[in-house]
Amino acid sequence: MTLEQFLDRFDGPERSVVTVNRTDPDPVLNMLVDTFGDDAVRVVDGRMTTGDAERPATDGAGVAGPERRGGLTARELTTSGVVDGDEPAPSIDVDVLRRHDDVPFDGDDPDDIENLVLLMEGDEVVAGSTLGELGDAVLFVNSDLYVTGSRPLGDVDLPSVISGLDDATFTLRGYPESNRQKLLLITISRFIERAAWTAGDGTLRSSFQRLSRIDDEVGTREVYERVSDTGVDTHLYGVPDELPTDLDAVVHAGDDPDFTDSWFVVYRPPEGPHPAESDPRSDLVRGIEGGVGLLAVETEPRVWRGLWTFDAERVSRVNRYIERHL
Structure with a gap:
């Protein structure tokens, strides 16, 4: 069995990213499409037209999802109470969003709420992020921020909309098909590396396709020096075109598809993966205490x-597969 076949055993919820933006929404929508792709996570425009005035922002988007589980719906959160000319425009009831403590949400400034990105599962709001929060993470940056080490490891965090994509399967495209989609993988990878670095123990397993990338990318080299120096049991995987030197890590080299076509970053705490107990609402605490992993395969x-x-x-399953087979 390969990692690609192993990945086939996982499935996840179908979710959509909805932009509710009253100030020049088209560029934002195009940016979201280019960032999140159009596969399992579909990006739709949350604006409403006259004919949609009595409908929630996601109606008619063609997004299939499970029955409502009793959480916050688009109808409760988004209304058409604000009118811009002849066109009804969405109005966010911020108080409703804040009352739902079970819905992760970035931002408290009412001005920021004018430009909101929602993560939806069916008609239920899973998370919300302001455009500013999402922009600082992925929309308004490029991969050089991480490759060069310009963004310190301690500053890497996940906006709620990205955090809410956990367990949702995705298909992303790299350059030249997309300038942005691969940045999601880089951002999530750095977050997992930050969790391992902050924990200072446990095991981190990371693949690079080509091991030379570790020394070629200054930011990547610095991250793994810092992680391994804390005492984390660090394992690196890839094709041995050039082995990293002077790095306190175990190198696993190979040239079969699991080495050439996979992208994984998996942090396992010393006592094994388990749900976080001290602050289960904090993504960083969840990763440090309970473990967190990314697995992607280059299918073409x-x-x-x-x-x-x-x-x-x-x-546990991903870590166990890597430990036993690579």
């Missing part, structure tokens, strides 16, 4: 399929 040139997860069973 520059096309990646995968998922990332805090789920203890999934983290």
